[in-house]
């Protein structure tokens with residue numbers, strides 16, 4: 269058996285390299301300088317931050333796809349010509365890298381029958397981000413460790429809340445980025461603060477109706493967390509709703525403006 273990263277040879281009973289920590293492979297690894305022909309350009313993937321399991325998995329995928337490759341420690345070397353294929357395999361190996369659910373842990377199952385595939389995808393992503401080990405049973409139940417039940421319930425609440433918000437908002441249609449977005453966010457925040465102080469301000473009300481309507485229809489801009497953006501859209505929608513209600517109370521205007529101003533406090 270060989271370590272694919274450092275090429276050290278081991279007897280068959282050994283399962284991982286004592287130096288590198290990664291699982292071993294059967295075939296002798298190719299030295300990185302021998303990947304591709306002499307004049308063929310190479311590309312390097314620095315995978316230091318990847319887990320041992322993901323690197324071992326990528327190694328297996330590359331071998332099974334017969335893509336020439338070599339390793340310099342945690343750096344993978346392939347031919348530039350194979351870059352697209354390697355990107356796809358790397359994505360596959362990285363996605364599989366969730367926290368591992370221990371075999372001997374007490375487990376509980378959640379019925380996922382009512383969940384759409386999209387909602388389940390959002391849940392799996394949220395569980396991964398929260399570092400909660402999970403898997404699906406053959407019957408499609410979500411399986412987690414019993415000790416994480418409270419955390420899982422919390423994640424489920426957050427995800428269902430967010431999906432409900434997204435549902436209510438509908439899909440945004442406008443793309444606004446960069447300076448233009450900053451200006452819009454800044455304007456809305458200023459208007460919100462004005463309305464908190466003086467909820468009857470006619471000029472700010474008119475401007476806010478226009479701005480809040482626009483902002484509530486903007487797609488999640490680059491660099492924004494989707495949840496956070498949904499929340500901003502929701503506040504804008506509520507603000508717009510209050511201001512376009514002819515029977516509005518000053519107090520409702522103030523409350524909606526305050527919630528919106530708080531939401532935008534740290535954004536611009």
Ligand SMILES: [Zn+2]
Nearest residue numbers: 271274285288
């Ligand atoms: Zn090694």
